[in-house]
Amino acid sequence: MSKTVLVTGGAGFIGSNYCRYILQNRPDDRVVILDALTYAGNLSTIADMQSNPATAGRIKFYPGKIQDEVVVNGVIEAEKVDYIVNFAAESHNDKSILEPGSFIQTDVYGVFVLLDATKRHNLERMLHVSTDEVYGTIDNGQFTENSPIEPNTPYSASKAGGEMQVRAHVITYGTPALTTRCGNNYGAYQYPEKLIPFFVTRLMDDKKVPLYGAGNQVRDWVYVFDHCAGIDRVLHDGKIGEAYNIGSEGERTNLEITHALLRLLGKPESLVKHIPDPRGGAHDKRYSVNADKLRALGWKPAHNFEETLEQTVRWYVDNQSWWREITAKPDYQAFIARFYGKYLGEDL
Template sequence: MKTLLVTGCAGFIGSNYCRYVLKRHPDVTICGLDALTYAGNLSTMEDLEATGRFRFFPGKIQDEVVVNGVISSQAVDTVVNFAAESHNDRSLLDAAAFIQTDVAGVFTLLEAVQRNNVKRMLHVSTDEVYGSATESSFTELTPLAPNTPYSASKAGGDMQVRAHHIAYHTPVTITRCGNNFGPFQYPEKLIPFFITRLLDHKKVPLYGDGSQVRDWVYVDDHCSGIHHALLHGFAGEVYNVGSRGECTNLEITKRLLELLDRPMEMIKFIEDPRGGSHDRRYSIDASKLQSIGWQPEFEFDKALEDTVRWYVDNQDWWRAITSRDDYRQFIERYYGRYLGEDL
């Protein structure tokens, strides 16, 4: 691995993965490709560019001219795909971009990997493709049963990966992880959305009774899982990434209230906008990845505390987003009728 193409590098996990790799591999250069949608930020990549081993290319993964141009001109030998429309709630309002990026974009990348003889590709997917867990945890053999346009589009991308490997022996591996948290996460996702609102003394909207269970993973554990699967996993295989971080949304919210010293009254229980499509529980069995030598490192409470501290210390970063018109319009459109005067 000498020259890595990381797509979605201006987003949350993609940028953290670039940091992870640049720190551990002084001989590796990263080409970052990102369409800079509402979720991508130039400011998120400032420290990456300062290393001198990261070069940014603006563009969409479904644009074959751009993708082939970067791969061939930069002699890319490895591709890691993070680029995606990634927010469930937005997919319920308008799913078209999800299909374009999460399905067609993945296909374009696979074609480019094959055409340019790229040595290895890793496609980053999600546990949400499995739908809702009942008693047991998701293994890689759990049937795909997505329940939202977002998770269905990710499942569509995974199927393109599977078919490409079987039909053309494309050297590609999939990872599927649970809900991530950590620095640089766009403040529409539960943890940063709640932290940033609580810092501004605004109430936080909790869907239903808050009993939905999510399997939380600190972003650096996700990055190390992806990297381990890339270096040590087999092409054509799927590896779940998880650290046994199951927790209800209510429990997580209470922890955030404690960490920020806010009262329980700051929770506003609202009707669940996702209705029947809201998965009750996610639970990941990561033993397959562990069987090839990977282990999560981070302890949940400490990682959550560090994340809260990051948002306290980096208000310029997130306030530049929350003060934007498009951010305010989304929050108003999605939560307006539930939050009323607490918006």
């Protein structure tokens, strides 16, 4: 039976790829996007789906904030929504250190509005897309879903705050909500503030890349379509009220990622500039999650890291108009100046 999925934050990186995932894998379902089009959201990110005659009739876009209950409830009523999958977030850790307030507005209050709307309209399910960063850092071993929630940055704390809203609404009101916690994603359409697209787009122009410290932070890198498949599995088969880790056992240091990008683009090591870590003690050293609970639902990562990293780099090489439109914008230039300005005068 045909379902309508409200994808909040669907004009961003993972949300747009989740829309592609639904359009490809659930041929009867419709996608409705609600996105505030912050600096990280772009209509060009969803233009392929809107202009393709095979999918155009199954996707609709609404501008708006998830904190705006009038807009959220209006879209749900107008489109007869069955499920909400929430990707809308302020998602950049470094930015959260400079302006944490906007993170609380979207990542905590916005989640409350979506939960309230889920209850009010008797929706079938709401899935809140969270992050492995809510657990904090782990030197050895892996976090399970029962590990303590110990976020260390304003970003991860705001995501944890959203999760606590989910938990409380499930317990207090019986709202049919679930949570996923995934590791670092990579793939097409990622805003070029995050490590891989930031470095790829700079290296392509022979600009230096700023690596924090020695680059020995360890992240579990998950290909975005594996994340989307995991979300879809939890949305349909997960147990209400539960959280599910999504991880690929793809641990690599930031330095290893940097070297892989240099290799794929044929660029020299001299383009790497080590800079002091602006997050200081708040920069989590290692994230690692155990995804056995999700694997028990039948999911497993389906993509090879080396192949998909190469495909991702090729996507940025082949789709320069997408990211050059972003990097030419004043707000992007301001981001570079704000975070890396003091190194630009040197040799960045």
